Amino acid sequence: xxxxxSITGMGIICAIGDNTKSVLDSLLNKESGxxxxxxxxxxxxxxxxxxxxxxxxxxxLMLGIDSLRPVSRTSxxxxxxxxxxxxxxxVDNISNKRVVLISGTTVGVMxxxxxxxxxxxxxxxxxxxxxxxxxxxxxxxxxLFAGIPSARCCTICTACSSALNAIMVGVExxxxxxxxxxxxxxxxxxxxxHLNGFNSLMILDRERCRPxxxxxxxxxxxxxxxxxxxxxxxxxxxxxxxxxxNRCDAFHQTATSENGDGAFLAMTDALRMAGLxxxxxxxxxxxxxxxxxxxxxxxxxxKRVFGxxxxxxxxxxxxxxxxxxxxGAVETVICVLAMQNNFIPASLGWxxxxxxxxxxxxxxxxxxxxxxxxxxxGFGGNDSSLILCKNRPELKDNLLPEESCIRVAAQRVVSxxxxxxxxxDYLSPMDTRRMGTIMKxxxxxxxxxxxxxxxxxxxxxxxxxxxxxxxxxxxxLEEIADNHEEHLKPTLFMQSTHNTVASAIAIRTQCHGxxxxxxxxxxxxxxxxxxxxxxxxxxxxxxxxVCAFDExxxxxxxxxxxxxxxxxxI
Amino acid sequence: xxxLINTIKQQxxxxxxxxxxxxxxxxxxxxxxxxxxxxxxxxxxxxxxxxDKCYGIKLKSPAEGKEVFKSVNCIADYVxxxxxx
Numbered sequence: 001x002x003x004x005x006s007i008t009g010m011g012i013i014c015a016i017g018d019n020t021k022s023v024l025d026s027l028l029n030k031e032s033g034x035x036x037x038x039x040x041x042x043x044x045x046x047x048x049x050x051x052x053x054x055x056x057x058x059x060x061l062m063l064g065i066d067s068l069r070p071v072s073r074t075s076x077x078x079x080x081x082x083x084x085x086x087x088x089x090x091v092d093n094i095s096n097k098r099v100v101l102i103s104g105t106t107v108g109v110m111x112x113x114x115x116x117x118x119x120x121x122x123x124x125x126x127x128x129x130x131x132x133x134x135x136x137x138x139x140x141x142x143x144l145f146a147g148i149p150s151a152r153c154c155t156i157c158t159a160c161s162s163a164l165n166a167i168m169v170g171v172e173x174x175x176x177x178x179x180x181x182x183x184x185x186x187x188x189x190x191x192x193x194h195l196n197g198f199n200s201l202m203i204l205d206r207e208r209c210r211p212x213x214x215x216x217x218x219x220x221x222x223x224x225x226x227x228x229x230x231x232x233x234x235x236x237x238x239x240x241x242x243x244x245x246n247r248c249d250a251f252h253q254t255a256t257s258e259n260g261d262g263a264f265l266a267m268t269d270a271l272r273m274a275g276l277x278x279x280x281x282x283x284x285x286x287x288x289x290x291x292x293x294x295x296x297x298x299x300x301x302x303k304r305v306f307g308x309x310x311x312x313x314x315x316x317x318x319x320x321x322x323x324x325x326x327x328g329a330v331e332t333v334i335c336v337l338a339m340q341n342n343f344i345p346a347s348l349g350w351x352x353x354x355x356x357x358x359x360x361x362x363x364x365x366x367x368x369x370x371x372x373x374x375x376x377x378g379f380g381g382n383d384s385s386l387i388l389c390k391n392r393p394e395l396k397d398n399l400l401p402e403e404s405c406i407r408v409a410a411q412r413v414v415s416x417x418x419x420x421x422x423x424x425d426y427l428s429p430m431d432t433r434r435m436g437t438i439m440k441x442x443x444x445x446x447x448x449x450x451x452x453x454x455x456x457x458x459x460x461x462x463x464x465x466x467x468x469x470x471x472x473x474x475x476x477l478e479e480i481a482d483n484h485e486e487h488l489k490p491t492l493f494m495q496s497t498h499n500t501v502a503s504a505i506a507i508r509t510q511c512h513g514x515x516x517x518x519x520x521x522x523x524x525x526x527x528x529x530x531x532x533x534x535x536x537x538x539x540x541x542x543x544x545x546v547c548a549f550d551e552x553x554x555x556x557x558x559x560x561x562x563x564x565x566x567x568x569x570i
Numbered sequence: 571x572x573x574l575i576n577t578i579k580q581q582x583x584x585x586x587x588x589x590x591x592x593x594x595x596x597x598x599x600x601x602x603x604x605x606x607x608x609x610x611x612x613x614x615x616x617x618x619x620x621x622d623k624c625y626g627i628k629l630k631s632p633a634e635g636k637e638v639f640k641s642v643n644c645i646a647d648y649v650x651x652x653x654x655x
Contacts (some may be wrong), residue, residue, distance in 0.1 A: 117652075202615060202632055219629075255611050430608060433587045487623040490615040 004392050005171045006237035007317045008227045011081035011185075012333045014224030015050035016321045018032075019084055024337045025090075027345045030363070032319050034208045034220050040190045041115075043485045047204050049190055050222025050321020052077060056197050063145050070116070072109040074221070075141035078187030079096050081225040081232040085166075085183060088521040089229035090236075097180040098468075099151040101143050102170045103227075104162025104186030106156075106325045106497050108135035108562035111191040117477050133468045135498060136520035142187065142218050151183070154527050157325070157468070157498035157517045159378030161246075162186050162326025164386055165516055166245045172534055174232045185227030185329030193323065193477065195221055197493035201254060206424070208292030209322075211315035212299065212360045214352040219289040226329035227286020228336075229557055239336045240370060242387035243274025243558025248461075248508040249381025256293050260301030262383035263287075263375065265512055267305045270373070270385040274393065278306045280371045283385070285331045287375040288315020289322050294377065298358040311373075312361040318348035328376035332386060339390050379494070380503025382515055406533050408447040408544065409567040415560075423450075431450055434491050436471050437558040438551045442501040444506065445565035446547055450509065454569050457540035460514035464528035464548040466521050469499035471551060471558045478556065508520060514541065524548070529568075536570040543569045575646045581624060582642075585616045598643045613640060628634035639648075 012019065015033025018143065026033065031350055036372035056386075057067050059076045082101070091097070110133070120126045139153040156166045163186025168185035179416060182271035188277025198204050205218035211534050230241070247269060249262025271278065287298055302310055316334050323330045338345060354357050369540070370390050377383040396450075420440050424430060426447045432440060442463075450458065476492040495498075497515040506515050518527040525548050535541040546568060579593035582602075586609070599605040603614070614635050621627040621638075627649065629635050638648045 198621075200615065252610070253612070351604070429589050429591075433589060434612070487619050489619060490612055491587075494612060 001176065003232045004242045004395060005174055005230055005232050005241040006234040007239045007336060008231045008236055009085045009090065009229035009233050010238065010333045010336060011084030012224070012226040012330060013077050013080050014323060014330055015052060015222050016319050018052065018054065018080065020333065020337065024341065024523050026319060027334065027337065030345065030348060031234045032208060032348050034318070034321055039347050040192065040195065042192050042195055044199060046194060047199065047205060048208060048220050049196065050220055050323070051190060052223055052413065060081060065145065070112050071141065072106055072112045073189035074105055074109065074111065074138040074187045075145060077189060077221060077225040077334065078103060078138065078142035079106050079145035081185065081187070082142055082227050085227040085229050086146070086423055091181060091229065092495060094148065099146065099148055100154060100170065100173055100179040100182045101139060101151040102154045102156065102166040102182060103139040103142060103473050104166040104325045104328065105135050105138055105188055105193060106134060106157055106159055106162065107188050107191050111189055114192050114480070118481050131347050133473050134466060134521060136466070137543045138187065140455045151521060152568065155519045157519045159380060159381035160324045160327055160498050161376040161378040161382045161384045162325035162328065163226070164332070164374065164376035165246055166382040167329065167332060167386060168246060168384065168463035169531065170230045171241050171244070174230055176534060182230040183227050184230060185225065186326035187225035188223060188323055188325040190221060190223040192480060192485065196480055196488055197476065199487040199491050200490040203291045205290060205392045208349055209318050210316055210349045211286065211288035211290045211347065212295050212354060213350050214354050216290045216292060216295060218291050219317065220321040222323040224320060224323035224326045224330045226333045228329065239339055240389040240393055241271045242276065242389040242393050244384065245269030245273065246384045246385045246514050248503065248506040248512050249383055250510050250512050252507065253500065253503065254379055256297035258297060258300065259304070260297040261512065262381045263298055263301035265306045266383045266385035267301065267373065267375070274387045276371060276387065279309065281311045281373050282371055283338060284311055284313040284366065284373045284375065285335050286313050286315045286556055288317055290317060296354065299354060300493060302358050308543055310358050312344045312364060313358065314360050316345050328374065330385065331374050331376070335372045335374050335388055338386065339372055341417055342367055342369065364442060378499065379497060380505065381498050382499055385560040404570050406536055406568055406570055409569045410452040410565070411566045412445045412448040413561040413562065413564045414445045420444060421494055428529045434495060436469065438469060438471065438561050438563065439495065439501060439504060441561055441563035442547050442549045443504060445543060446505045447565045449464040449565045449567045455543060455567065457509035457511040458543055458545035458567065460535050460544045461505050461511055462528045462531055462544060462546045463502035463517040464546065465498055465517065465519055466524050466550050469500055470553055474553060476554045479498050494566060501547060505545065505547065529535055532568045536568060543567055571646060571650070574650065575642055578645055578649065579642055581620050582617070585620055586613050596642060599641050601641060602639055625649050627652050
């Protein structure tokens with residue numbers, strides 16, 4: 001950690017409020033935003049959700065967007081939250097600054113795609129619609145509607161830890177003097193696509209979720225957007241960034257390891273970076289989704305890090321629902337609100353401890369929260385932890401980044417079906433049974449460069465993709481349409497998120513190190529390369545595996561594809 | 571019963587995309603998860619979809635599937651007793 005990085009503004013919209021003030025009031029009044037579906041078009045009306053209490057049209061009006069124009073709810077709620085964050089930060093002369101908007105999302109523009117999916121097949125005039133998985137588009141639209149069209153845009157897709165990783169990348173860009181002002185967070189609306197996806201995984205509770213309760217039966221899907229404005233050496237500060245870590249569970253695409261290895265590493269490495277001991281932490285905003293799996297594994301990780309002295313810990317997902325890719329930012333904002341107002345949010349609906357598990361806080365007032373930890377864990381084991389400080393942290397000497405050259409130690413492109421036969425050298429047919437073409441190509445390219453360099457596993461894995469797992473996403477969209485939201489294949493959904501490739505490489509190589517996926521159209525690779533250079537020059541990795549992949553479809557199936565892996569070293 | 575067993579085996583092979591496998595390679599009594607065929611939690615969810623879609627049997631949670639999915643014989647038994655279509 002070099003210079004002090006401050007949060008100078010925050011913006012939020014979610015099930016418990018459409019700005020920081022109303023979110024704070026709901027938290028203090030112990031009011032949950034979970035309830036029946038009101039706006040999302042779905043047959044699953046028996047599944048409670050954490051919906052924003054505004055229609056897309058009402059929010060378009062707030063932003064002055066023509067109601068007839070198809071715009072993703074991701075972009076709309078994102079722009080509302082970014083506007084509030086910038087207003088709070090009170091930034092002058094923004095046009096003279098190098099502004100970067102870093103946003104986490106997985107839904108991207110899928111909510112628009114799914115509305116027009118059936119019609120797009122027969123009505124060519126609808127082809128202009130964002131018929132794709134391009135998450136980066138929503139970030140560009142957020143910048144536009146929030147009034148910062150010249151901001152550089154960067155989109156992070158690490159599933160449910162996306163927004164927390166967006167904040168971390170933003171902090172590092174400020175540290176490296178690559179930006180003057182960063183707006184970082186995430187945006188994820190409810191969509192039929194991921195409501196059905198989570199439903200196919202059978203992890204949605206039919207009642208309000210009860211994180212860390214013995215009777216917990218799953219999560220409630222929520223929606224929201226939240227952003228923080230990050231600046232260095234600012235005179236004004238709502239909170240400071242203390243430390244952080246992005247680690248990988250490297251266990252399974254959807255299940256979590258029993259001992260919470262990824263969560264344990266993320267928390268301990270964040271503490272190490274902040275120069276703190278577990279005793280210093282006064283509040284933890286847990287990932288705590290309410291699924292049997294997550295809460296058991298996160299509890300195990302808490303015990304490993306904090307022993308029997310767990311600080312006040314709550315999951316605020318019983319208020320907001322699980323806002324997935326936005327969760328890290330929604331909960332960072334909640335952490336700062338708790339720090340500013342000296343309270344611990346209560347664990348709504350919690351009654352019985354998990355046998356042998358940890359006990360969450362029922363809420364407290366008049367507490368001084370000097371150091372707060374925020375956890376965000378995602379599918380694929382993308383686990384991250386962030387530590388916030390009330391006061392300016394003591395700074396260690398900033399080591400100047402190495403100026404030495406970055407070199408490519410190995411490189412492999414896979415772009416033909418014939419080449420995929422080689423994968424048999426590395427994986428059995430049982431291992432590859434769920435993999436689509438682009439996944440096979442990506443893994444083969446990764447295994448090949450590791451073999452060439454004699455590495456068992458890389459120190460860090462970075463993926464870059466414009467459209468992600470296009471074939472599997474399209475197949476899942478087809479199933480939703482053809483089967484009318486019933487009998488959907490979980491296999492298609494669990495492999496359709498952009499971070500599937502990077503996490504599959506981590507699982508196969510048992511790499512628990514840094515793991516991230518960038519998706520920003522043609523700029524995806526340059527963002528990945530920027531991060532690889534950052535890791536290598538700052539001594540955070542001695543080698544980085546960067547995998548770029550994309551595919552084009554013909555009649556809904558993979559037609560042209562290319563995956564390229566490189567090992568970068570210094 | 572034998573016909574039902576073979577149908578279920580083919581449904582498992584198709585749903586789980588067990589390339590290069592034929593019904594007679596799956597032992598009726600061998601465990602499907604862990605040591606035996608080596609299926610995992612996602613495969614269990616796929617089996618739940620098969621029960622619902624093909625036999626009109628709705629399991630409420632993956633935990634309920636643990637006993638049912640012990641082996642192909644167990645599945646066939648359960649299907650015969652509980653099918654609604």
